[in-house]
Amino acid sequence: MLREGYAAATTRRVAAEAGVNSALVSYYFESIDGMFVELFRRGAEQSFERLQEALSSEQPLWAFWELIHDQSNSALTMEFIALANHRKAIRDEIAEYSRRFRRAQVDSLHEVFDRYGVDSAHWPTEVLVVILSAISRYLLIEKSFDVDIGHAETEAMVRRYIAELEGERSAA
Amino acid sequence: MLREGYAAATTRRVAAEAGVNSALVSYYFESIDGMFVELFRRGAEQSFERLQEALSSEQPLWAFWELIHDQSNSALTMEFIALANHRKAIRDEIAEYSRRFRRAQVDSLHEVFDRYGVDSAHWPTEVLVVILSAISRYLLIEKSFDVDIGHAETEAMVRRYIAELEGERSAA
DNA sequence: GTCTATACCGAGATAGAC
């Protein structure tokens, strides 16, 4: 999926890479979409754990930003979004996880922003989480196309904002 | 492409919908990727004209926001991004247009923000353009998955920001 | 549980008649 796109992840090729017969894909996953759903679930569970870790770390804002702004996560996510566009089973799966992620993010960061003295009347946690997620995702997409006008300045601005609230990033 | 995704736009089906033989796709576009490139170009040219109009209108910020936050544009764009992910010819085409769009946006809006008294040292035009684009795109993607946590508040915030600079949107 | 064999389909592309 990463190297050649989801369309290249066919029963035959997946089986070949696993060193196994292609009939087994049907045997274990029922259909190729079933395989994609399983794959997504496994990745999403892992991501969710990483999210929990980040949100409960010493510098949750920094950790959150670094997590969502990680290229290696994002490429597969994009692939799944593309795949999901026209396949209901996968779409529903992604939608459910997205809501779960957003809720966890908002719940955790609500307290964090509160502690940092952010006025939640003017800057609701939902809005801040959406904006940070949006910026991160958008920059990563553009970067994958070698388009980067305004990227450095935007990333600097985000980091400055986080640093104002949470202080400089301490060594990992 | 819109209804079933780019993968459904095959030589045979495109020809069938045009009421024509599938061999003609090769004849006119050389290959299926050639067809996608042509299609993208035609749409991009149109979009660029609309962008120019928006940026030179009475309320450029409002017009810009409404243009990029239009669902009907975005769906096809997403389809092309997915398609481009692993096809170099299309990728390069999109990348070039993206830069051209970004440059036009920044050039026009630089003067606009200046006129509105925005301090460009703190808020470079590039950053504002990237952030607005990011928010718009991200919300549209999520909406297509029926995920909308925090959307209303975020859109309200954007509109409030634009209204502060440019006044309420006047009747079209 | 894993394989072979195979059915069935439709993709992209091209040669060549008209």
Add this chain to the structure above:
DNA sequence: GTCTATCTCGGTATAGAC
């Protein structure tokens, strides 16, 4: 310029032997 005919490939899926 458009068609028919056809090639070649590889996709998903299933039946049934082992």
